[in-house]
Amino acid sequence: MFSKILIANRGEIAARIIRTCQRFNIKTAAVFSEADQDAPYVQQADESYLIGKPRVNESYLNVEKIIKAAKESGAEAIHPGYGLLSENAAFAERVKQEGLTFIGPSAEVIAEMGDKIAARNVMKAAGVPVVPGTMEAVENVTEAKNIAEEIGYPVMVKAAAGGGGIGMQSVSSNEELAKAFESNQKRAKTFFGDGKMFIEKQIINPRHIEIQVLADHHGHALHLFERECSIQRRHQKVIEEAPSPFLSEETRKKMGDSALQAVQTLGYTNAGTIEFLVDENENFYFLEMNTRLQVEHPVTEEITGIDLVEQQLRVAAGEALSFSQNDLVINGHAIEARIYAEDSNTFYPSPGQLTKLSLPEDPGLRHELAVHSNSFVSPFYDPMIAKLIVHGESREAAVQKLTAALHQYEIEGIKSNITMLKRIVTNEHYLQGHTTTSFIQDYYLPAISKS
Ligand code: MV4
Numbered sequence: 001m002f003s004k005i006l007i008a009n010r011g012e013i014a015a016r017i018i019r020t021c022q023r024f025n026i027k028t029a030a031v032f033s034e035a036d037q038d039a040p041y042v043q044q045a046d047e048s049y050l051i052g053k054p055r056v057n058e059s060y061l062n063v064e065k066i067i068k069a070a071k072e073s074g075a076e077a078i079h080p081g082y083g084l085l086s087e088n089a090a091f092a093e094r095v096k097q098e099g100l101t102f103i104g105p106s107a108e109v110i111a112e113m114g115d116k117i118a119a120r121n122v123m124k125a126a127g128v129p130v131v132p133g134t135m136e137a138v139e140n141v142t143e144a145k146n147i148a149e150e151i152g153y154p155v156m157v158k159a160a161a162g163g164g165g166i167g168m169q170s171v172s173s174n175e176e177l178a179k180a181f182e183s184n185q186k187r188a189k190t191f192f193g194d195g196k197m198f199i200e201k202q203i204i205n206p207r208h209i210e211i212q213v214l215a216d217h218h219g220h221a222l223h224l225f226e227r228e229c230s231i232q233r234r235h236q237k238v239i240e241e242a243p244s245p246f247l248s249e250e251t252r253k254k255m256g257d258s259a260l261q262a263v264q265t266l267g268y269t270n271a272g273t274i275e276f277l278v279d280e281n282e283n284f285y286f287l288e289m290n291t292r293l294q295v296e297h298p299v300t301e302e303i304t305g306i307d308l309v310e311q312q313l314r315v316a317a318g319e320a321l322s323f324s325q326n327d328l329v330i331n332g333h334a335i336e337a338r339i340y341a342e343d344s345n346t347f348y349p350s351p352g353q354l355t356k357l358s359l360p361e362d363p364g365l366r367h368e369l370a371v372h373s374n375s376f377v378s379p380f381y382d383p384m385i386a387k388l389i390v391h392g393e394s395r396e397a398a399v400q401k402l403t404a405a406l407h408q409y410e411i412e413g414i415k416s417n418i419t420m421l422k423r424i425v426t427n428e429h430y431l432q433g434h435t436t437t438s439f440i441q442d443y444y445l446p447a448i449s450k451s
Contacts, residue, residue: 007041010032015370019044032049063091079313086292087114089110102316113266125265144177151201206278208275223256226255227244241435245435260325271312295387340417341416344423362405424439427444
C-alpha cells in the first residue's frame with residue numbers, strides 16, 4: 001500500500017479521500033488555491049500546497065503545479081477525485097511518466113471512453129446493448145438527414161467528445177435537423193476542439209441508472225449494483241439512490257452482467273461507472289462510461305458496506321480484490337441529497353459567507369462536507385457545499401430519515417437548495433418511486449409555480 005498520496009482535488013471529495021487514508025495511515029498531501037486557504041480539507045490533510053489563483057486554469061487544472069507539488073511532497077500516487085483532471089487522459093499519462101501512480105484506470109481507457117463513438121463501438125463488441133444509431137462519425141447534414149430518417153424521429157444529435165449534455169440536442173423532424181446538427185457541431189468544436197457528431201434514436205421518458213464497477217490488475221472484476229440518478233436539473237444530479245426503486249431483479253442482474261462484460265472487454269481497472277438509459281419497459285442501453293469515482297458513490301458504499309476509495313487505493317497499489325461477486329448483497333436502501341449554494345426557486349448560485357451550519361445527527365446519517373460553519377462559499381467553483389446521505393432498512397425508512405434530516409438541516413448566510421430537496425422528497429410521485437429524468441420538469445416546477 002502507498003505511504004503518501006497527493007489529492008488533486010478540493011472540497012468534500014478531498015475530505016472524503018483523506019478520511020479513508022487516515023484509516024490506513026496513508027499520509028495525505030492536499031493542493032489548494034488562494035480561494036480555498038480556509039477550506040476544511042486543507043487542514044485535514046497532513047500537508048498542503050498552495051498552487052495558485054482561484055481560477056481552475058491557474059490551480060486545480062494546472063498540471064505542472066500539481067506535479068510539482070506531488071514531487072515536493074514525496075507522494076507515490078495521485079488521487080484525482082471527480083471532475084477537474086479526473087478524466088483527462090493526458091494527465092493520467094503524465095502522472096505515470098513522472099513515475100507516480102494515477103489512482104484510476106489507464107490513460108488509454110480514459111481516452112477511449114472519452115470518445116463517445118469509440119465507447120459505443122467497444123460496448124457493442126462486448127455485447128452490451130447500445131442505443132440504436134450511428135457507429136461512426138456523421139460527416140454532414142445530408143448524411144445526418146438520411147440517417148435520422150432511417151432511425152426514425154425523434155433522434156438525439158450528440159457530440160463524440162461531449163457528455164453531461166453539452167453538444168447534444170433532441171430533434172423531432174427533418175426541418176429542425178440542419179440547424180441542430182450545425183449548431184451542436186460548432187459548440188462541440190468550441191468546447192472540446194472536436195466536432196465529430198453521431199446520432200442516436202431518442203429514448204422516451206428514460207431513467208438514468210448506472211452500475212458501479214470495480215476491477216483489479218489480476219483479472220478480477222465486480223459490479224456493486226446500480227444507482228438511480230434520474231432526478232436531475234440541467235444535467236446536474238440532485239438526488240441519487242440505491243437500489244433503484246424501478247428495476248426488477250431480472251433487469252438488475254442483466255445490467256450487472258452487461259457491465260461486467262464491458263469491464264472485461266475493456267481490460268478496465270479501478271473504479272468506474274457504466275451509465276445506462278432505461279426505458280419504461282426496462283429495456284436498457286449503454287449511454288456513457290465514467291472512468292472516475294463519482295459524486296454519488298456513497299449510496300453504493302452504504303448498501304454494500306464497501307469503501308470505494310479504499311478499493312481504489314488497493315487496486316492502484318496492485319493488490320487483488322479480496323472479495324468476489326457472490327460476497328456482495330444489497331443491504332437496505334440509501335439516498336443522497338446534494339446540498340447546493342443556490343436559490344430553491346430560481347436555481348441561481350448563491351456564493352457568499354456562511355454564518356451558520358447546523359447538521360442533523362440522527363443515526364443512519366452521513367455527511368460529506370466541503371465547508372464549515374463560517375466558510376466563505378467561493379463563486380469560482382461548483383456550488384455543491386455538502387452531501388447528506390441516509391441509509392435505512394427500506395426505501396420508505398430511508399425517505400423518512402431524509403425528510404426528518406432535511407427539516408433539521410440549517411444553513412444561514414447564503415441561500416441553499418434545502419427547500420427544493422424537502423419539496424422533492426415529500427412529493428407523492430417521488431414517494432411512489434416515479435423517478436424519471438423529467439421529474440423536475442413534470443412535478444417540481446409546476447408545484448413551485450403554484451406556491
Ligand atoms: C439521451 C436521452 C434520450 N435518448 N440519449 C443527457 C446527458 C447525456 N449524458 C445524455 N443525455 C441523454 N441522452 C438518447 N438516445 C436523454 C438524455 C437526457 C438525460 C439523460 C440522463 C439523465 C438526465 C437527462 C436529461 C435530459 C436528457
